[in-house]
Amino acid sequence: MHDAHTLIWNRPERAAKGTAPSRMRAEITSAAIAIADAEGIGALSMRRVAKALGTGTASLYRYLTSKDDLLDLMLDTVAAEDGGPPAPTGDWRGDLRGLAHRYRSTFYRHPWMTSLAAGRPSLGLNSLDAIERALAAIDPLGFDIDVVITVVDTLQAFVRGYAIGELAQQEAVRRSKVGIQEWMDAHTSYLDKVVKSGHHPLLARVIRDAELPHAADSAERGFELGLERLLDGWEANLPARP
Numbered sequence: 001m002h003d004a005h006t007l008i009w010n011r012p013e014r015a016a017k018g019t020a021p022s023r024m025r026a027e028i029t030s031a032a033i034a035i036a037d038a039e040g041i042g043a044l045s046m047r048r049v050a051k052a053l054g055t056g057t058a059s060l061y062r063y064l065t066s067k068d069d070l071l072d073l074m075l076d077t078v079a080a081e082d083g084g085p086p087a088p089t090g091d092w093r094g095d096l097r098g099l100a101h102r103y104r105s106t107f108y109r110h111p112w113m114t115s116l117a118a119g120r121p122s123l124g125l126n127s128l129d130a131i132e133r134a135l136a137a138i139d140p141l142g143f144d145i146d147v148v149i150t151v152v153d154t155l156q157a158f159v160r161g162y163a164i165g166e167l168a169q170q171e172a173v174r175r176s177k178v179g180i181q182e183w184m185d186a187h188t189s190y191l192d193k194v195v196k197s198g199h200h201p202l203l204a205r206v207i208r209d210a211e212l213p214h215a216a217d218s219a220e221r222g223f224e225l226g227l228e229r230l231l232d233g234w235e236a237n238l239p240a241r242p
Contacts, residue, residue, distance in 0.1 A: 008069045009123055025063050027053065029073040033110070036074065041112035046070070071116060076124030078110055085130050088137040093231050095137035096151075100159050100227050107163035114164045117156070142239040151234055158230060162223055184214075 031052045036044050046067060050057040064070055085102060088095050107113055121127060134152045143151070173179055178186075195204040212218050212225075 007123065008064070008072055009125075025073060026077075028060060028063060028070070029077050032070050033074050033077065036112040037110055041115060044070075044112075072122045072124065075113070075116060075122035076126045078106060078113065079122070079124070079130045080126035081106065081109075084126060085133040087133060090140070092137055092141060093235070096155060096231060097227060099134055099137070100155055103156060103159040104163055104223065107160065107167070111167050114160055114167065117160055155230065158226060162226065166219055 028049060032044060032049050035048055035052060044067075046060050046064075047057045049070070050060055064073075082102075085099055086095075107117075121131070131152070134155075135148055138148045138151050169180070176183075191207050194200060195207055198204075206213070212221060215221060
């Protein structure tokens with residue numbers, strides 16, 4: 001048995017004793033990702049993965065000590081998709097913009113990541129490479145290292161939060177079978193009352209004057225607008241050069 005207190009990254013891929021198992025970590029991880037993608041993270045269990053692989057649950061423990069190990073492996077595998085984040089180009093705004101879009105695409109491919117990415121970071125080599133490249137995009141700006149990691153964390157938090165909202169909206173449409181515009185049209189008379197009441201003047205301006213919520217590409221434009229304002233804020237606070 002593996003020592004549960006030893007990081008999975010410090011353990012061999014299989015136990016030293018016993019017959020050589022037929023499944024390697026990569027196969028187990030791939031099966032787990034497929035289950036989570038198709039059915040959600042709530043459907044994932046060691047037993048479910050073993051069933052997908054056509055093996056006994058006990059055999060998986062030749063490689064893993066717990067489901068937490070499996071989640072770490074899943075996050076680390078996803079971090080390497082499409083070759084991982086590209087190397088910095090020297091255009092820090094462009095690099096961070098590219099990272100943000102990459103994070104967002106990853107959440108779309110793997111919605112289960114929205115609940116895992118905010119927790120403890122995976123310390124696998126793919127994950128470490130990804131965070132190193134994100135830090136390297138900002139490091140030349142001269143920020144203190146605490147600010148550098150905060151910028152990366154804030155960028156990830158913005159993208160994760162935006163993706164959570166988008167995915168939740170898609171789920172609401174799927175569950176109710178009512179599209180966004182159809183939902184808005186059904187609430188027109190109620191919102192007219194809200195505007196006329198005068199109790200929510202700023203919200204009334206949104207309902208009456210805002211164009212973005214009604215645009216066909218509102219999700220894309222909203223994401224871009226929020227991202228650019230984040231970048232503007234960091235640029236406005238760049239350290240003074242000697």
